[in-house]
Amino acid sequence: MKRSTDMVVKQSSKNNGTRIFFKNAITTLLFTAPLSASVFAASNATVIDNGAAETVPGSQTSPWILPGAIYAGVNSTGSLTITTGGVVRSSTTTSGTNGSVLGYNSGSAGTITVDGGAWYDGVDPSNQALSNGTTAVGGGGTGTLKVLNGGKVGLVFMNVGQNDNSTGTVVVDGAGSQLLATVTPSSGITVGTSGTGSVTISNGGSIISNSATTVGWGKNANGTVNVDGSGSSWVINSGPMIVGGAGTGSMSITNGGVVKSAGGSIAGGSPADDAAGKGDVTIDGPGSLWDIGARELNIGTQNSATKLPSGNGTLVVSNQGQLNAQSIYINAENGTVAIGALAGQTAAAAGTINAKKITLANTNSNLVFNHTDTSGNYVFSPKIGGLGNVSQLSGITVINNVNSYTGTTTIDGGALIVGDAANPTAVLNGATAADVTVGSNGLLAGTGLVNGLVVNNGTVAAYNTLNGQESQPNSNFTLAGGIDNKGTINLAGAQPGNTLTVGNKYTGDNGTLILKTYMGDDSSASDRLVLNNAKADGNTDLVIKHGGGTGARTNTGILLVDAQNGSTTTPDAFRLSPSSDGYRQNIGTIAAGAYDYSLTRGGDGTAGNPDSWYLTSREVKPMTPLTPSTPPTDQGNQPPVGPKTQPDPATTSAPVLRPEIGSYIDNLRAANTIFTMRLHDRLGETQYLDDMSGNGKVSSMWMRNIGGHTGSHVGNDAIATQANRYVMQVGGDIADWSNDGLDRYLVGLMGGYANQKSHSVSHASGYNSRGSLNGYSVGVYGTWYANDTTKQGTYVDTWALYNWFNNSVSGEGLPSESYKSNGFTASVEAGYTHKTGEYQTLNGMVNQVFIQPKAQITWMGVKADNHTEINGTDVSGTGDNNIQTRLGVRAFIKGQSKLDEGSQREFEPFVEANWIYNTDNYGVNMDGVRTSMDGARNIGELKLGVEGKINRQATLWANVAQQIGDKGYSDTQGTVGVKYAF
Structure with a gap:
């Protein structure tokens, strides 16, 4: 005025x-x-x-x-x-x-x-x-x-x-x-x-x-008001505060200053001029307040001549400053209300607008959030209506009202939350709203509804995925106008169960959708994308996060994309991302617990919606894998178990067990058995031990080399495994004595190195896994022989070893897993050598025939460390502390050829048959699902070989053994040993 x-x-x-x-x-x-x-x-x-x-x-x-x-x-x-x-x-x-x-x-x-x-x-x-x-x-x-x-x-x-x-x-x-x-x-x-x-x-x-007070009244006027500090105030009893009449006005209320007026306007014009000027108001700092009472704050005005919006006005509320008003009406040529700071300025702490409504009356009206509050507790309470625009630039802003504005929404930084946990009915904008654009650094989340097409270059998320909100319940977030997903949609909260409902259309433009899924059967909880009368096309990478579960057989599958109310999806709309937990590189499936899951449009069988998408573990259908970034690494030249083929979906109904099961099991089996031995494996024939040094005392060194191959199956032939091993052991006697001149006691030390490589394949999926084990053992042995003058009698042999190994399992397309195993093995063996007769050869040499019944009991206590895979699967071995028993008989002939007559050379061909029994089967527990090796409980063995004394100091032996079990279990082993006595 x-x-x-x-x-x-x-x-x-x-x-x-x-x-x-x-x-x-x-x-x-x-x-x-x-x-x-x-x-x-x-x-x-x-x-x-x-x-x-x-x-x-x-x-x-x-x-x-x-x-x-x-x-x-x-x-x-x-x-x-x-x-x-x-x-x-x-x-x-x-x-x-x-x-x-x-x-x-x-x-x-x-x-x-x-x-x-x-x-x-x-x-x-x-x-x-x-x-x-x-x-x-x-x-x-x-x-x-x-x-x-x-x-x-x-x-x-x-x-x-x-x-x-x-x-x-x-x-x-x-x-x-x-x-x-x-x-x-x-x-x-x-x-x-x-x-x-x-x-x-x-x-x-x-x-x-x-x-009324006008700041900048005339057309060329310039007015400034500063109210600064606690207790500083300007009270206008019965008139408004007009900042920017026809001229330029600014008002700053800072550090606890207070302005109270009966109404207010910014760039409100003056009676002297048709057009309004420019007005800027800043309310900054705790306790700072502009209170206009139960009245409307006008920003801009209408030119009385042109009837067009007039004036340029800004209101900035920051750092706990407050504006109290009934409502705000922006109808300026350019009008802006900013929380924190204006666009282009450094973000500042948020202030508060206490008003019921803010109306963005024209398309040049703007509401800007550019603040630093990232707690998730800043709630913008006024309802937003009109034709104008909302910009989220920094901080986290929560909107819990049902709003109706129809302008553009831009989220270039921070996060805009549409509905917190207590306000799932929140609506961001009007039904005819323009696009909602999420920039590369922006995030749109909530529990409410968003109208307008969301163009996502950043992140769209469920509410409980946000920092500080992890404990909130699962919720639904609705994008009624559809989404063009060029960025990331994250629904993976603490527990599976969030949903994103999309209307109109879903277009994947190399975007990503992150879901958390309980890896179980069809009823498993999962985050979901719900299509409501929408068409899904383009291409989207589906990232599956492990949300619990031990894996299970599915029938139709776990629902991930739910096509409702006539929604359709194109065949290539979704594909599994390599970033999924348990993803098999270049394969396109997920390993979870003991099972493999694939992404399937329509699911398995006929019960699924042909346009919905499922995770299935019942069978594997051919997929188009993502382009590999690097070629697979050769993990050893192992013989293939069989051709890798995709099963026929019409006939396959078995659950898809992971081939890594076979690798884990065979590593544990090998760790417990690879260094086990029998007396003859270590020292050759006992009959050569009584007089080798000529003075009744034997001091010797020995070494044996073993090569072996094992074939086994798991899960009723669901997984087949083949393994090749090599073992070298050396040892020597450190003491020997006799109590009566006939018997003999020997004590010695030994150590060894071994390695094994295995190859497992899942018959249901065709995927393979490679296992590796290498390690060492050290131990002690002791033997008693009751040799009488006829070289017959009883023997008792004992040994104990400490074993330690490095293990690895490399599933096809999965990162390699490494872990350790260690523990003791020990054995007691007893036998009796009995001469059954002798015969004379055609060339006049006399050969003696012996039979040797024997029994052995072996404790196998090597345990694998509990291990958590990179995909989150907990792995532990089962079957350690197995007790293996062996009952057998050995028949051999002792004699010389005519050529060796008069020399010390003697040879013993032998044949041996054994029944081997294991009290437990080696197995693995993966997320609570236990699977064991088939066919190794009862094993028959046939062993052929020859042992001989070359001279007084040297003994050689060689043999081949074949074991046969049930359900395809077999083991073939060859051994060459040498002993030298001093």
């Missing part, structure tokens, strides 16, 4: 008694001629000019009562200082219409400082009107009014920067400092009337006025 009483005073031809104050002199002159240009004629005005500096009390006594106005700085400079105890009353004539002027003419400068004192211009100390004048701070020049240290100023109306090119400054600083313009209902203040004006209230100062 502007109030003027012809403040540019002309020369007068009348004789008026005017007080003129000149520098260093106070003179009362009675002009009888027209005033010169340096002297103003105004009724009873007191002029302080030409450098005059008056003080009250001081150069003037207090109270200093003046009937007319004070003109401080008319053509030059003039100042008045009112200190504590000082009172100046001006414009006390009740018929006066002129108020005081500070800085009257262009080039002048007038200052009044009220430092603890009081100045009343046109009012009395009881705030009663004495005149109807307007106080001008900066009439045509530069004016300054300072109210400090508890000073008081009362006036009727004030223009700050009244005329063109004028500059006015008002400072109200300090607790108790006060400026009042409340004497009449129309009393008020204009900041930047036609010139430049500023008002600063700080450190607990206050202004109270009645009527």
